[in-house]
Amino acid sequence: MAAWVRRLLRGIGSLTGVLLLVTLWEWGSIRYGSFMLPGPRDTLTAMGRLAEQQALLAAMWATSWRAITGFALAALAGMALGLLAGLSRTLGRVLEPVATVLLGIPPIAWIVLAILWFGSGSLASIYTVAATTLPIAFAGAQMGARTLDARLAELATAYRLPLAQRLWDLYLPHVVSYVFPALITALAVAWKVTVMAELLATDTGIGAGLALARVNLDTAAAMAWVVLVVVLLLVAEHGVLRPLQRRMEPWRTGH
Amino acid sequence: MLELDRVGVALGPKAIFNDLSLTIGPGESVCLVGPSGAGKTTLLRLAAGLLAPTSGEVTNGFRETSVVFQEPRLLPWRRVTDNIALGLKARGIGRRHRRARARELAAAVGLAESLDCFPHQLSGGMCQRVALARALAVGAELLLLDEPFSALDVGLRSDAQQLMQQLVQERALAMMLVTHDLIEALRLGHRVLVLAGSPAALVYELPVTTPFNERTPAWLHEAAARLLRQPLVQASFQPLVDREAA
Numbered sequence: 476m477a478a479w480v481r482r483l484l485r486g487i488g489s490l491t492g493v494l495l496l497v498t499l500w501e502w503g504s505i506r507y508g509s510f511m512l513p514g515p516r517d518t519l520t521a522m523g524r525l526a527e528q529q530a531l532l533a534a535m536w537a538t539s540w541r542a543i544t545g546f547a548l549a550a551l552a553g554m555a556l557g558l559l560a561g562l563s564r565t566l567g568r569v570l571e572p573v574a575t576v577l578l579g580i581p582p583i584a585w586i587v588l589a590i591l592w593f594g595s596g597s598l599a600s601i602y603t604v605a606a607t608t609l610p611i612a613f614a615g616a617q618m619g620a621r622t623l624d625a626r627l628a629e630l631a632t633a634y635r636l637p638l639a640q641r642l643w644d645l646y647l648p649h650v651v652s653y654v655f656p657a658l659i660t661a662l663a664v665a666w667k668v669t670v671m672a673e674l675l676a677t678d679t680g681i682g683a684g685l686a687l688a689r690v691n692l693d694t695a696a697a698m699a700w701v702v703l704v705v706v707l708l709l710v711a712e713h714g715v716l717r718p719l720q721r722r723m724e725p726w727r728t729g730h
Numbered sequence: 731m732l733e734l735d736r737v738g739v740a741l742g743p744k745a746i747f748n749d750l751s752l753t754i755g756p757g758e759s760v761c762l763v764g765p766s767g768a769g770k771t772t773l774l775r776l777a778a779g780l781l782a783p784t785s786g787e788v789t790n791g792f793r794e795t796s797v798v799f800q801e802p803r804l805l806p807w808r809r810v811t812d813n814i815a816l817g818l819k820a821r822g823i824g825r826r827h828r829r830a831r832a833r834e835l836a837a838a839v840g841l842a843e844s845l846d847c848f849p850h851q852l853s854g855g856m857c858q859r860v861a862l863a864r865a866l867a868v869g870a871e872l873l874l875l876d877e878p879f880s881a882l883d884v885g886l887r888s889d890a891q892q893l894m895q896q897l898v899q900e901r902a903l904a905m906m907l908v909t910h911d912l913i914e915a916l917r918l919g920h921r922v923l924v925l926a927g928s929p930a931a932l933v934y935e936l937p938v939t940t941p942f943n944e945r946t947p948a949w950l951h952e953a954a955a956r957l958l959r960q961p962l963v964q965a966s967f968q969p970l971v972d973r974e975a976a
Contacts, residue, residue, distance in 0.1 A: 626803055633778055633797040634817040634868070644816070648807040726807040726848040 513695035518702060521695035530684065534700075535707060537680035538669055541597055545604025546665040550658055552605075553612025558650065560613070561620020570613070578610040582668045590676050600672035600680075607668045608661040615657025619650035648724070655720050659712060666708045731755055732777060732795075732872060732904070737786030738929075739772055745929040746772050749786070752923070752932065756792075756871065757902040761919030763912055765967055769930040770908040771800075771876055777906060778874050792872040792904065796865035800877045802857035804849040804864075810836060811845045813860055817868035828867075835863040839893060855886040859893070866897070872904045879914065891917055895942050912954040917945055922957070926966030934962045 497515055504514030513521070525531045560567040585606050589599035623646060631641050673682025681700050688696040732754040739746045746769045754760050762770050775781040776788060778797045796817070804813045811832045812819075818828035836842055839859040849857055858878055865873055875894075879887045895918055898905055909915050915922045916938060924934040936957060940949065957963055 626799070626801070627805070629780060630797075630799070630803045633780060634820055634864075636816070636820045640820055644805060644808065644819075648805070652807075724807065726809075726850070 510694060513698050517695045518698040521693070522699040522702070525684070525696065525699060531703070534679065534681050534684050535703065537597075537677075538666075538673060538682065538704075539707060541600045541673070541680065542604060542662075542665045542669040545601040545669065546608055546662055548601070549605040549607075549609040549665075550612045550661065553609045553661075554616040554654060557613040557616025557618075557654075558620045561617040561623075567617065567621070571617075574610040574613050574617075577606065578614075580606075582607045582671060586672045586675055589672070595676045595678075597677060599676040600669055600682075603672040603676075604665045604668050608665050611657050611661040611664065612654070615654045616650060619653030620646075622653070623649055651723060652727075655716075655724070659716050659720075662711055662716060663708055666704060666711070670704055731789075731791045732906075733787075733789040733791070734773075734777065734783075735787045735789065737776060737783040737788060739769075739776065739781065740784045747930040750931060754872065754904050754906055756904055759898050759903075759905040759907070759918055759920045761907045761909060761915035761922045762925055763909055763915045763922060764925035764930070766910060768925050768927070768966075770910075770925055773925065773930075774874050774876050774906065774908050790872070792870075794868050794870045795872045795874065796868055796870035798858075798861050798865050798873065798875045798878045800880060802849070802854075802861040804857055804860055806849050808848075809845070810841060810847050810849070810852070810860055813849065814863045814867050816864055821868065831867055832863070835867050836860075838866070838897075839863045855882050855890065858882065858890065862890075862893075862897075866901070870903065872906070875905065875907045877909055878907075880910070887914075894918055899942060912957060913950050916950050916953045916957070917942075924963050924966055933966050934960060 500512075501514050504512045504517070509517050522531070525534075556570060560570045582603060585603045586599065589602045589606075593599045593602060627645055628641075631645055636644070669680070670682040670685065673680040674686045675682075677683050681704055685697055685700045688694070688700065732752075734750060734752040736749045736751050738748045738750070750773070752760075752773075762773065764770055772781065774797075776783055777790070778795065779788070779790065780797075805816070808816075811829055814832035814835055815823075815828035818831060823831075833842070833845060836845055839862055841856060841859055841863065844852060844856060849860070852860070858881075862878070879890045882890060891914060894907075897903065898918070905918070907915070907918055912922075919938055922936040922938060923932050924936075925931070926933050938945075938953075940953075945953075958967070
Protein backbone atom coordinates (compact mmCIF):
# COMPACT_ATOMS: atom_id res chain seq x y z
CA MET A 476 0.00 0.00 0.00
CA ALA A 477 1.28 3.44 -0.87
CA ALA A 478 2.47 5.55 2.04
CA TRP A 479 0.01 8.36 1.37
CA VAL A 480 -2.94 5.95 1.41
CA ARG A 481 -1.86 4.69 4.81
CA ARG A 482 -1.43 8.24 6.04
CA LEU A 483 -4.88 9.15 4.70
CA LEU A 484 -6.46 6.14 6.45
CA ARG A 485 -4.72 7.05 9.66
CA GLY A 486 -5.95 10.63 9.30
CA ILE A 487 -9.50 9.41 8.73
CA GLY A 488 -9.20 7.27 11.87
CA SER A 489 -8.15 10.24 14.04
CA LEU A 490 -10.78 12.46 12.46
CA THR A 491 -13.46 9.88 13.30
CA GLY A 492 -12.44 10.05 16.95
CA VAL A 493 -12.66 13.86 16.99
CA LEU A 494 -16.02 13.85 15.21
CA LEU A 495 -17.37 11.28 17.67
CA LEU A 496 -16.37 13.54 20.56
CA VAL A 497 -18.03 16.58 18.92
CA THR A 498 -21.19 14.51 18.32
CA LEU A 499 -21.34 13.45 21.97
CA TRP A 500 -20.79 17.06 22.96
CA GLU A 501 -23.65 18.25 20.71
CA TRP A 502 -25.90 15.48 22.00
CA GLY A 503 -25.11 16.40 25.63
CA SER A 504 -25.85 20.03 24.87
CA ILE A 505 -29.26 19.15 23.40
CA ARG A 506 -30.01 16.76 26.27
CA TYR A 507 -29.04 19.09 29.16
CA GLY A 508 -29.63 22.47 27.60
CA SER A 509 -27.15 25.03 26.37
CA PHE A 510 -26.76 26.67 29.77
CA MET A 511 -25.37 23.55 31.46
CA LEU A 512 -23.39 22.43 28.44
CA PRO A 513 -23.13 24.87 25.55
CA GLY A 514 -22.76 22.99 22.27
CA PRO A 515 -19.92 23.34 19.80
CA ARG A 516 -21.71 26.12 17.91
CA ASP A 517 -22.39 28.15 21.07
CA THR A 518 -18.76 27.74 22.02
CA LEU A 519 -17.57 28.97 18.62
CA THR A 520 -19.90 31.95 18.91
CA ALA A 521 -18.52 32.74 22.36
CA MET A 522 -15.00 32.46 21.00
CA GLY A 523 -15.90 34.87 18.21
CA ARG A 524 -17.28 37.30 20.80
CA LEU A 525 -14.07 37.09 22.82
CA ALA A 526 -12.02 37.65 19.67
CA GLU A 527 -14.06 40.75 18.87
CA GLN A 528 -13.26 42.16 22.29
CA GLN A 529 -9.53 41.69 21.50
CA ALA A 530 -9.37 39.51 24.62
CA LEU A 531 -8.47 36.30 22.87
CA LEU A 532 -5.01 37.01 21.50
CA ALA A 533 -3.88 38.94 24.56
CA ALA A 534 -4.96 36.10 26.85
CA MET A 535 -3.31 33.44 24.66
CA TRP A 536 -0.10 35.44 24.62
CA ALA A 537 -0.12 36.04 28.39
CA THR A 538 -0.72 32.38 29.17
CA SER A 539 1.79 31.12 26.60
CA TRP A 540 4.68 33.24 27.75
CA ARG A 541 4.09 32.38 31.39
CA ALA A 542 3.86 28.67 30.58
CA ILE A 543 6.92 28.76 28.34
CA THR A 544 9.04 30.85 30.69
CA GLY A 545 8.28 28.62 33.66
CA PHE A 546 8.77 25.51 31.55
CA ALA A 547 12.08 26.75 30.12
CA LEU A 548 13.46 27.64 33.55
CA ALA A 549 12.41 24.26 34.93
CA ALA A 550 13.76 22.39 31.90
CA LEU A 551 17.18 24.04 32.13
CA ALA A 552 17.55 23.68 35.89
CA GLY A 553 15.98 20.22 35.93
CA MET A 554 18.23 18.90 33.17
CA ALA A 555 21.39 20.35 34.70
CA LEU A 556 20.61 18.93 38.14
CA GLY A 557 19.40 15.65 36.65
CA LEU A 558 22.61 15.15 34.68
CA LEU A 559 24.72 15.83 37.75
CA ALA A 560 22.58 13.52 39.87
CA GLY A 561 22.85 10.80 37.22
CA LEU A 562 26.62 11.09 36.92
CA SER A 563 27.36 11.28 40.64
CA ARG A 564 25.74 8.68 42.83
CA THR A 565 26.25 10.73 45.96
CA LEU A 566 24.56 13.76 44.49
CA GLY A 567 21.82 11.48 43.17
CA ARG A 568 21.12 10.18 46.65
CA VAL A 569 20.94 13.74 47.96
CA LEU A 570 18.70 15.17 45.25
CA GLU A 571 16.36 12.24 44.64
CA PRO A 572 14.28 12.62 47.82
CA VAL A 573 14.08 16.36 47.16
CA ALA A 574 12.65 15.65 43.71
CA THR A 575 10.21 13.11 45.17
CA VAL A 576 8.97 15.64 47.72
CA LEU A 577 8.60 18.34 45.05
CA LEU A 578 6.72 15.90 42.83
CA GLY A 579 4.37 15.11 45.70
CA ILE A 580 3.36 18.73 46.36
CA PRO A 581 0.12 19.42 44.47
CA PRO A 582 0.23 22.44 42.11
CA ILE A 583 -2.66 24.02 44.00
CA ALA A 584 -0.51 24.13 47.14
CA TRP A 585 2.33 25.74 45.21
CA ILE A 586 0.06 28.47 43.93
CA VAL A 587 -1.11 29.34 47.44
CA LEU A 588 2.49 29.56 48.62
CA ALA A 589 3.52 31.51 45.52
CA ILE A 590 0.78 34.10 46.07
CA LEU A 591 1.91 34.48 49.67
CA TRP A 592 5.54 34.83 48.63
CA PHE A 593 5.35 36.85 45.42
CA GLY A 594 1.88 38.41 45.58
CA SER A 595 -0.62 38.14 42.73
CA GLY A 596 0.76 38.42 39.21
CA SER A 597 2.84 36.70 36.55
CA LEU A 598 5.67 35.76 38.86
CA ALA A 599 3.41 33.58 41.01
CA SER A 600 2.22 31.59 37.96
CA ILE A 601 5.69 31.28 36.49
CA TYR A 602 7.05 30.07 39.80
CA THR A 603 4.27 27.52 40.16
CA VAL A 604 4.87 26.17 36.66
CA ALA A 605 8.60 25.92 37.24
CA ALA A 606 8.20 24.20 40.62
CA THR A 607 5.75 21.65 39.17
CA THR A 608 7.67 20.76 36.01
CA LEU A 609 11.20 20.80 37.39
CA PRO A 610 11.04 17.33 38.98
CA ILE A 611 9.80 15.86 35.68
CA ALA A 612 12.75 17.23 33.70
CA PHE A 613 15.05 16.20 36.55
CA ALA A 614 13.86 12.59 36.50
CA GLY A 615 14.26 12.32 32.72
CA ALA A 616 17.79 13.71 32.69
CA GLN A 617 18.85 11.64 35.68
CA MET A 618 17.59 8.45 34.06
CA GLY A 619 19.40 9.40 30.86
CA ALA A 620 22.71 10.07 32.57
CA ARG A 621 22.45 6.96 34.72
CA THR A 622 21.86 4.59 31.82
CA LEU A 623 24.91 5.67 29.81
CA ASP A 624 26.36 2.53 28.27
CA ALA A 625 29.69 1.57 29.86
CA ARG A 626 30.54 -0.49 26.78
CA LEU A 627 30.23 2.56 24.54
CA ALA A 628 32.39 4.48 27.00
CA GLU A 629 35.03 1.77 26.64
CA LEU A 630 34.74 2.03 22.87
CA ALA A 631 35.36 5.77 23.16
CA THR A 632 38.51 5.07 25.17
CA ALA A 633 39.71 2.45 22.69
CA TYR A 634 39.27 4.86 19.76
CA ARG A 635 40.73 7.78 21.75
CA LEU A 636 37.72 10.06 21.37
CA PRO A 637 38.42 13.54 22.74
CA LEU A 638 36.07 14.80 25.46
CA ALA A 639 34.11 17.10 23.14
CA GLN A 640 33.37 14.23 20.74
CA ARG A 641 32.46 11.94 23.61
CA LEU A 642 29.89 14.46 24.80
CA TRP A 643 28.54 15.24 21.35
CA ASP A 644 28.50 11.76 19.76
CA LEU A 645 27.92 9.52 22.77
CA TYR A 646 26.39 11.18 25.78
CA LEU A 647 24.21 13.92 24.31
CA PRO A 648 22.15 11.76 21.90
CA HIS A 649 21.60 9.21 24.65
CA VAL A 650 20.49 11.76 27.23
CA VAL A 651 18.28 13.55 24.70
CA SER A 652 16.44 10.31 24.02
CA TYR A 653 15.44 10.24 27.70
CA VAL A 654 14.94 13.97 28.19
CA PHE A 655 12.62 14.60 25.24
CA PRO A 656 9.69 12.44 26.34
CA ALA A 657 10.01 13.98 29.81
CA LEU A 658 9.95 17.47 28.33
CA ILE A 659 6.82 16.71 26.32
CA THR A 660 5.08 15.56 29.51
CA ALA A 661 6.36 18.61 31.37
CA LEU A 662 5.09 20.97 28.67
CA ALA A 663 1.55 19.58 28.89
CA VAL A 664 1.67 19.96 32.67
CA ALA A 665 3.05 23.50 32.29
CA TRP A 666 0.05 24.66 30.29
CA LYS A 667 -2.52 23.21 32.64
CA VAL A 668 -0.78 24.56 35.73
CA THR A 669 -0.44 28.03 34.21
CA VAL A 670 -4.17 28.21 33.56
CA MET A 671 -4.88 27.10 37.11
CA ALA A 672 -2.42 29.59 38.58
CA GLU A 673 -3.88 32.39 36.50
CA LEU A 674 -7.36 31.58 37.72
CA LEU A 675 -6.24 32.39 41.26
CA ALA A 676 -3.35 34.78 40.91
CA THR A 677 -3.66 37.04 37.86
CA ASP A 678 -6.17 39.14 36.00
CA THR A 679 -4.83 38.40 32.54
CA GLY A 680 -4.50 35.18 30.58
CA ILE A 681 -6.76 32.24 29.86
CA GLY A 682 -7.12 31.35 33.54
CA ALA A 683 -8.29 34.88 34.34
CA GLY A 684 -10.74 34.61 31.43
CA LEU A 685 -12.09 31.42 32.98
CA ALA A 686 -12.43 33.15 36.35
CA LEU A 687 -14.39 35.94 34.70
CA ALA A 688 -16.62 33.43 32.89
CA ARG A 689 -17.36 31.79 36.24
CA VAL A 690 -18.33 35.11 37.84
CA ASN A 691 -20.61 35.90 34.88
CA LEU A 692 -22.01 32.33 34.82
CA ASP A 693 -20.99 32.37 31.14
CA THR A 694 -20.62 28.64 30.46
CA ALA A 695 -20.13 29.16 26.72
CA ALA A 696 -17.14 31.45 27.32
CA ALA A 697 -15.69 28.91 29.77
CA MET A 698 -15.96 26.20 27.13
CA ALA A 699 -14.35 28.52 24.59
CA TRP A 700 -11.35 29.03 26.89
CA VAL A 701 -11.05 25.28 27.44
CA VAL A 702 -11.00 24.64 23.71
CA LEU A 703 -8.35 27.32 23.36
CA VAL A 704 -6.03 25.75 25.93
CA VAL A 705 -6.28 22.40 24.22
CA VAL A 706 -5.50 23.95 20.84
CA LEU A 707 -2.49 25.79 22.28
CA LEU A 708 -1.15 22.61 23.83
CA LEU A 709 -1.59 20.62 20.62
CA VAL A 710 0.19 23.32 18.63
CA ALA A 711 3.08 23.42 21.08
CA GLU A 712 3.45 19.64 21.11
CA HIS A 713 2.80 18.69 17.50
CA GLY A 714 3.89 21.97 15.96
CA VAL A 715 7.14 22.45 17.87
CA LEU A 716 8.35 19.69 20.20
CA ARG A 717 7.61 16.58 18.11
CA PRO A 718 8.99 17.96 14.84
CA LEU A 719 12.04 19.03 16.81
CA GLN A 720 12.37 15.51 18.20
CA ARG A 721 12.05 14.00 14.72
CA ARG A 722 14.79 16.31 13.48
CA MET A 723 17.08 15.56 16.38
CA GLU A 724 16.44 11.84 16.53
CA PRO A 725 16.06 10.55 12.97
CA TRP A 726 17.46 7.20 14.11
CA ARG A 727 14.25 6.41 15.99
CA THR A 728 12.13 6.32 12.86
CA GLY A 729 14.92 5.13 10.59
CA HIS A 730 14.37 7.44 7.62
CA MET B 731 55.53 -4.60 17.48
CA LEU B 732 53.39 -5.32 20.50
CA GLU B 733 55.21 -6.65 23.49
CA LEU B 734 53.70 -7.93 26.71
CA ASP B 735 56.61 -8.37 29.06
CA ARG B 736 55.93 -10.62 32.05
CA VAL B 737 52.61 -8.96 32.72
CA GLY B 738 50.36 -9.86 35.61
CA VAL B 739 46.80 -8.87 36.35
CA ALA B 740 45.10 -9.35 39.67
CA LEU B 741 41.51 -8.64 40.52
CA GLY B 742 41.59 -8.24 44.29
CA PRO B 743 43.39 -11.22 45.76
CA LYS B 744 42.80 -13.39 42.68
CA ALA B 745 45.55 -13.40 40.06
CA ILE B 746 44.16 -13.79 36.53
CA PHE B 747 47.67 -14.31 35.23
CA ASN B 748 51.27 -13.86 36.32
CA ASP B 749 54.44 -13.29 34.33
CA LEU B 750 52.84 -13.73 30.95
CA SER B 751 54.91 -12.72 27.92
CA LEU B 752 53.72 -12.39 24.36
CA THR B 753 55.05 -10.63 21.27
CA ILE B 754 53.22 -9.85 18.06
CA GLY B 755 55.34 -8.70 15.13
CA PRO B 756 54.26 -6.57 12.15
CA GLY B 757 51.91 -8.42 9.81
CA GLU B 758 51.65 -11.37 12.16
CA SER B 759 48.31 -12.95 12.96
CA VAL B 760 48.09 -14.50 16.41
CA CYS B 761 45.01 -16.40 17.50
CA LEU B 762 44.33 -16.96 21.15
CA VAL B 763 42.15 -19.90 22.14
CA GLY B 764 41.25 -21.39 25.47
CA PRO B 765 38.36 -22.38 27.69
CA SER B 766 35.95 -19.62 28.60
CA GLY B 767 36.85 -17.71 31.73
CA ALA B 768 40.56 -18.31 31.20
CA GLY B 769 41.29 -14.60 30.78
CA LYS B 770 41.46 -14.25 26.99
CA THR B 771 39.42 -11.06 26.98
CA THR B 772 41.47 -9.65 29.86
CA LEU B 773 44.63 -10.26 27.86
CA LEU B 774 43.12 -8.47 24.88
CA ARG B 775 42.02 -5.50 26.96
CA LEU B 776 45.54 -5.35 28.34
CA ALA B 777 46.96 -5.27 24.81
CA ALA B 778 44.44 -2.57 23.87
CA GLY B 779 45.51 -0.38 26.75
CA LEU B 780 42.00 -0.52 28.23
CA LEU B 781 43.40 -2.18 31.33
CA ALA B 782 46.64 -1.45 33.14
CA PRO B 783 48.72 -4.47 34.21
CA THR B 784 49.29 -4.98 37.94
CA SER B 785 52.86 -5.96 37.16
CA GLY B 786 55.06 -6.13 34.08
CA GLU B 787 54.92 -3.90 31.05
CA VAL B 788 52.96 -3.52 27.82
CA THR B 789 54.77 -1.82 24.95
CA ASN B 790 52.85 -1.10 21.79
CA GLY B 791 55.05 0.07 18.94
CA PHE B 792 52.34 -0.01 16.27
CA ARG B 793 51.33 3.38 14.92
CA GLU B 794 47.61 2.66 15.19
CA THR B 795 45.78 -0.06 17.06
CA SER B 796 42.06 -0.80 16.74
CA VAL B 797 39.74 -3.00 18.72
CA VAL B 798 36.72 -4.97 17.51
CA PHE B 799 34.60 -6.07 20.43
CA GLN B 800 32.44 -9.13 20.82
CA GLU B 801 29.36 -6.97 20.20
CA PRO B 802 29.46 -4.40 17.39
CA ARG B 803 29.09 -1.44 19.80
CA LEU B 804 27.86 0.94 17.11
CA LEU B 805 26.32 4.28 17.98
CA PRO B 806 22.59 3.68 17.42
CA TRP B 807 22.03 7.36 16.57
CA ARG B 808 24.64 7.59 13.82
CA ARG B 809 24.41 6.32 10.26
CA VAL B 810 26.80 3.62 8.97
CA THR B 811 29.07 6.25 7.36
CA ASP B 812 29.52 8.19 10.58
CA ASN B 813 29.95 5.04 12.62
CA ILE B 814 32.78 3.92 10.36
CA ALA B 815 34.32 7.41 10.49
CA LEU B 816 34.17 7.63 14.31
CA GLY B 817 37.90 7.15 14.85
CA LEU B 818 38.77 9.47 11.95
CA LYS B 819 36.70 12.23 13.52
CA ALA B 820 38.56 11.68 16.79
CA ARG B 821 41.79 12.26 14.89
CA GLY B 822 40.57 15.58 13.58
CA ILE B 823 40.04 14.58 9.94
CA GLY B 824 37.54 16.82 8.10
CA ARG B 825 34.04 15.64 7.30
CA ARG B 826 34.56 15.34 3.52
CA HIS B 827 37.71 13.27 3.84
CA ARG B 828 36.42 10.98 6.54
CA ARG B 829 33.16 10.34 4.65
CA ALA B 830 35.12 9.47 1.51
CA ARG B 831 37.33 7.10 3.52
CA ALA B 832 34.26 5.56 5.16
CA ARG B 833 32.72 4.93 1.75
CA GLU B 834 35.85 3.13 0.56
CA LEU B 835 35.92 0.92 3.64
CA ALA B 836 32.21 0.20 3.50
CA ALA B 837 32.80 -1.05 -0.04
CA ALA B 838 35.74 -3.16 1.15
CA VAL B 839 33.57 -4.97 3.70
CA GLY B 840 30.61 -5.23 1.33
CA LEU B 841 28.37 -2.51 2.78
CA ALA B 842 28.39 -0.02 -0.09
CA GLU B 843 24.58 -0.18 -0.27
CA SER B 844 23.96 0.50 3.42
CA LEU B 845 25.89 3.72 3.98
CA ASP B 846 22.85 5.74 5.01
CA CYS B 847 21.26 3.11 7.25
CA PHE B 848 21.07 3.30 11.00
CA PRO B 849 22.47 0.27 12.89
CA HIS B 850 19.01 -0.98 13.91
CA GLN B 851 18.18 -1.45 10.23
CA LEU B 852 21.11 -3.85 9.73
CA SER B 853 21.49 -7.53 10.57
CA GLY B 854 23.97 -8.69 13.24
CA GLY B 855 26.49 -9.76 10.62
CA MET B 856 26.30 -6.40 8.85
CA CYS B 857 26.73 -4.53 12.15
CA GLN B 858 29.87 -6.52 12.89
CA ARG B 859 31.21 -5.63 9.45
CA VAL B 860 30.58 -1.95 10.20
CA ALA B 861 32.58 -2.41 13.40
CA LEU B 862 35.37 -4.00 11.35
CA ALA B 863 35.35 -1.14 8.84
CA ARG B 864 35.47 1.32 11.75
CA ALA B 865 38.56 -0.48 13.08
CA LEU B 866 40.26 -0.41 9.68
CA ALA B 867 39.33 3.23 9.01
CA VAL B 868 41.95 4.66 11.35
CA GLY B 869 44.64 2.86 9.38
CA ALA B 870 45.31 0.33 12.10
CA GLU B 871 48.48 -1.72 11.84
CA LEU B 872 47.33 -3.94 14.67
CA LEU B 873 43.80 -5.25 15.04
CA LEU B 874 42.63 -6.66 18.34
CA LEU B 875 39.53 -8.79 17.91
CA ASP B 876 37.54 -10.23 20.79
CA GLU B 877 35.44 -13.14 19.53
CA PRO B 878 34.00 -10.83 16.89
CA PHE B 879 32.13 -13.54 15.01
CA SER B 880 30.83 -15.63 17.89
CA ALA B 881 27.31 -14.18 17.67
CA LEU B 882 26.97 -14.92 13.96
CA ASP B 883 25.42 -18.09 12.59
CA VAL B 884 27.57 -20.61 10.74
CA GLY B 885 27.29 -19.33 7.17
CA LEU B 886 27.81 -15.69 8.11
CA ARG B 887 30.70 -16.60 10.34
CA SER B 888 32.46 -18.35 7.48
CA ASP B 889 31.92 -15.30 5.25
CA ALA B 890 33.29 -13.01 7.93
CA GLN B 891 36.33 -15.22 8.42
CA GLN B 892 37.02 -15.20 4.72
CA LEU B 893 36.76 -11.41 4.67
CA MET B 894 39.11 -11.22 7.64
CA GLN B 895 41.63 -13.51 6.00
CA GLN B 896 41.56 -11.43 2.84
CA LEU B 897 42.00 -8.17 4.77
CA VAL B 898 44.91 -9.50 6.81
CA GLN B 899 46.67 -10.64 3.67
CA GLU B 900 45.95 -7.60 1.51
CA ARG B 901 46.75 -5.00 4.11
CA ALA B 902 49.52 -6.91 5.90
CA LEU B 903 47.81 -6.30 9.24
CA ALA B 904 49.05 -7.64 12.50
CA MET B 905 46.21 -9.21 14.43
CA MET B 906 45.38 -10.71 17.76
CA LEU B 907 42.17 -12.69 17.58
CA VAL B 908 40.55 -14.10 20.67
CA THR B 909 38.24 -17.00 19.96
CA HIS B 910 36.94 -20.20 21.48
CA ASP B 911 36.70 -21.78 18.05
CA LEU B 912 39.81 -23.82 17.17
CA ILE B 913 38.87 -24.00 13.50
CA GLU B 914 38.59 -20.23 13.32
CA ALA B 915 41.98 -19.86 14.99
CA LEU B 916 43.60 -22.31 12.58
CA ARG B 917 41.99 -20.63 9.61
CA LEU B 918 43.17 -17.11 10.42
CA GLY B 919 46.38 -17.43 12.43
CA HIS B 920 50.08 -17.60 11.75
CA ARG B 921 50.33 -18.79 15.32
CA VAL B 922 47.75 -20.37 17.58
CA LEU B 923 48.23 -19.90 21.32
CA VAL B 924 46.34 -21.78 24.02
CA LEU B 925 45.62 -19.84 27.20
CA ALA B 926 44.50 -21.98 30.13
CA GLY B 927 44.83 -22.65 33.83
CA SER B 928 44.35 -20.52 36.89
CA PRO B 929 46.23 -18.24 37.06
CA ALA B 930 46.24 -18.51 33.29
CA ALA B 931 49.35 -19.16 31.21
CA LEU B 932 50.11 -19.75 27.55
CA VAL B 933 50.31 -23.53 27.77
CA TYR B 934 50.80 -24.36 24.12
CA GLU B 935 51.92 -22.68 20.93
CA LEU B 936 51.31 -23.97 17.41
CA PRO B 937 52.91 -22.22 14.43
CA VAL B 938 50.75 -22.62 11.33
CA THR B 939 52.90 -22.54 8.24
CA THR B 940 50.37 -23.75 5.67
CA PRO B 941 49.49 -20.84 3.31
CA PHE B 942 46.00 -19.41 3.85
CA ASN B 943 44.68 -20.59 0.48
CA GLU B 944 45.68 -24.17 1.23
CA ARG B 945 43.72 -24.30 4.50
CA THR B 946 40.77 -26.26 3.16
CA PRO B 947 37.91 -27.45 5.39
CA ALA B 948 39.38 -30.93 5.44
CA TRP B 949 42.80 -29.59 6.44
CA LEU B 950 41.24 -27.40 9.14
CA HIS B 951 39.33 -30.26 10.74
CA GLU B 952 42.33 -32.49 10.70
CA ALA B 953 44.56 -29.78 12.19
CA ALA B 954 42.00 -29.08 14.91
CA ALA B 955 41.78 -32.75 15.80
CA ARG B 956 45.57 -32.99 15.91
CA LEU B 957 45.75 -29.94 18.15
CA LEU B 958 43.16 -31.33 20.53
CA ARG B 959 45.12 -34.59 20.83
CA GLN B 960 48.06 -32.69 22.35
CA PRO B 961 48.02 -33.67 26.04
CA LEU B 962 48.53 -30.08 27.24
CA VAL B 963 45.75 -28.72 25.06
CA GLN B 964 43.49 -31.60 25.98
CA ALA B 965 44.12 -31.01 29.67
CA SER B 966 43.40 -27.31 29.40
CA PHE B 967 40.03 -27.90 27.79
CA GLN B 968 39.35 -30.91 30.05
CA PRO B 969 38.06 -29.17 33.20
CA LEU B 970 35.46 -27.52 31.02
CA VAL B 971 34.37 -30.85 29.55
CA ASP B 972 34.17 -32.35 33.06
CA ARG B 973 32.18 -29.42 34.35
CA GLU B 974 29.72 -29.69 31.50
CA ALA B 975 29.39 -33.44 32.03
CA ALA B 976 28.72 -32.96 35.74
